[in-house]
């Protein structure tokens with residue numbers, strides 16, 4: 001019985017480690033995404049993504065702050081998307 005318990009604990013710890021490693025891998029994948037990718041994945045969720053030429057670079061800064069809240073994006077994701085929209089303006 002005691003052996004079974006320590007085996008169970010080892011099993012749970014093992015599964016836990018795999019989950020933690022996998023969730024870090026997901027975070028690393030998101031961090032590696034470009035502004036173009038993030039824009040394509042996020043900005044079409046609620047409406048058609050307006051082309052970068054529709055707004056000036058200064059307007060994209062403001063829209064970025066606005067849509068960061070709407071889309072629940074991180075600072076890093078928002079900065080990448082805004083940089084992409086400004087660069088292809």
Ligand code: HEC
Nearest residue numbers: 039042043044045046047050062063066067068070071081
């Ligand atoms: C969760 C839904 C949602 C997502 C995701 C989203 N938007 Fe919006 N967006 C809205 C809504 C709703 C409006 C209408 C204005 C308002 O009520 O806030 C809007 C309006 C806009 C406008 C009009 C100008 C303005 O600021 O109101 C632009 C441009 C825009 N979005 C760009 C984007 C970009 C770029 C992204 C990706 C970073 C994005 N949106 C992601 C919901 C979203």
